[in-house]
Amino acid sequence: MRAAHPLARQLIARLPRGARVLEIGHGSGRNHRALEAAGLEVLHFDAALAPAEWAAAALSTHALLHGTPEEIATLLAGIACGIDGGAPLFATFGSQRDARFGEGTALGPATFAPTDGDERGVVHSYYDEAGLRSALQELFAIEELREVEVDAIAGGWAHASAPLRGAVHWFVVARRRFSRAE
Numbered sequence: 001m002r003a004a005h006p007l008a009r010q011l012i013a014r015l016p017r018g019a020r021v022l023e024i025g026h027g028s029g030r031n032h033r034a035l036e037a038a039g040l041e042v043l044h045f046d047a048a049l050a051p052a053e054w055a056a057a058a059l060s061t062h063a064l065l066h067g068t069p070e071e072i073a074t075l076l077a078g079i080a081c082g083i084d085g086g087a088p089l090f091a092t093f094g095s096q097r098d099a100r101f102g103e104g105t106a107l108g109p110a111t112f113a114p115t116d117g118d119e120r121g122v123v124h125s126y127y128d129e130a131g132l133r134s135a136l137q138e139l140f141a142i143e144e145l146r147e148v149e150v151d152a153i154a155g156g157w158a159h160a161s162a163p164l165r166g167a168v169h170w171f172v173v174a175r176r177r178f179s180r181a182e
Contacts (some may be wrong), residue, residue, distance in 0.1 A: 001047035002028070002030050003010065003030070003034075004030050004031050004033075004034030005030070005031055005061040005092075005153065006033075006148075006153065006171070007059065007061055007090040007091070007092065007171055007173075008030075008031040008034055008035065008059055008061065008090070009034070009055055010090060010173070011059055011090045012034065012035065012038040012040065012086070014057070014088065015023065015038075015040060015056060015057055016094075017038070017039035017040070018041065019040055019041070019055075019056040019057065020040070020041045020042075020043055020054070020056050020057075020085060021035055021040050021041070021042055021043065021048060021056065021057050021058070021059055022043050022044075022045055022055035022057070022058040022059070022079065022082045022173070023035065023042050023043065023044055023045065023058075023059050023060075024045040024058060024059065024063045024064070024075070024079060024091075025045070025060060025061070025062050025063035026044070026047055026059035026065040027061070031059060031061060035059070043055055043082070045058075045063075045078065045079065045082065050085055054082060054083060054084050055082055055083045055084075055087065056066065056083070056084070057083065057087050057088045057089070058079050058082065058083050058085055058087070058088070058089045058090070058091070059089075059090050059162070060079070060089070060091040061066075061090075061091070061092050061152075062089075062092065063075065063103070064091050064092065065074070065092060065093060065094045065124060065125075065169065066092050066122055066123060066124060066125075067123050067125060068107065068108065068111050068123055068125060069108065069110075069111065069125050070088070071123075071132055071133065072093075072125055073135060075147060076078075076136070076139060076140070077139065080083065080139040080140070080176055083176050084098055084176065085176050085178050086175055086176060087175065087176045088143070088173055088174065088175055088176075089140055089172070089173070089174045089175070089176065090173055091172045091174075092150075092169040092170060092171060092172070093125075093127050093132055093135075093170040093172060094124050094125055094126040094149050094167065094169060094170070095126060095127065095128075095168040095169055095170050096126045096127065096128045097125060097147060097168040098109060098166065098167055098168040098169070099165060099166025099167065100124065100166075100167065101114070101132055102125045104124075108125075108128065110125060110126045110128075110131070111123060111124070111125045111126070112126075122153070127170060129145065132145065132170055132172070134143070136172070139176065139177055139178075140175060140176060140177060141174060141175045141177055142172065142173075142174045143173045143174060143175060144171070144172065144173040145170060145171075145172055146171050146173075147168055147169070147170055148165070148168065148170075148171050149166075149167070149168055150167045150168065150169045151164045151165060151166070153166050154163060154167055154169070155160070
């Protein structure tokens with residue numbers, strides 16, 4: 001079993017036992033297992049959240065890499081609705097420094113769908129720093145924003161036929177700007 005994603009480990013270090021975490025995407029389950037082992041309650045994004053179930057944090061280590069900018073914006077709005085004001089979001093986004101940037105079918109200026117491989121047809125959007133700040137600024141205040149080479153980190157289960165080479169993701173820690181009441 002692979003170790004949890006570095007952002008999952010960072011989130012675990014920040015939250016008290018028993019806190020609720022909204023997990024966006026499940027992947028191989030490595031983050032889910034680590035969150036539960038740390039005593040955190042894991043809520044899945046696709047579940048309807050009742051008011052008593054708002055999360056103290058959200059984690060997305062791959063879901064926000066996929067989709068058009070509009071789809072990612074919709075997903076971010078949904079995440080923001082599932083966490084309280086001040087709650088952190090730990091997430092990865094595609095970087096324009098990624099070796100895959102510009103490959104495949106162009107669906108927009110920074111959006112492409114690979115034409116082969118394990119992720120054939122899966123839409124990926126890539127951001128420069130200004131674009132990512134713009135995508136987040138309405139709902140989230142950025143605490144940490146850094147580009148990371150992720151060939152050894154990204155889920156090998158998703159890239160079984162061709163391991164990643166030159167993959168770069170943005171690692172983001174941000175806080176929900178407003179409470180649900182605002």
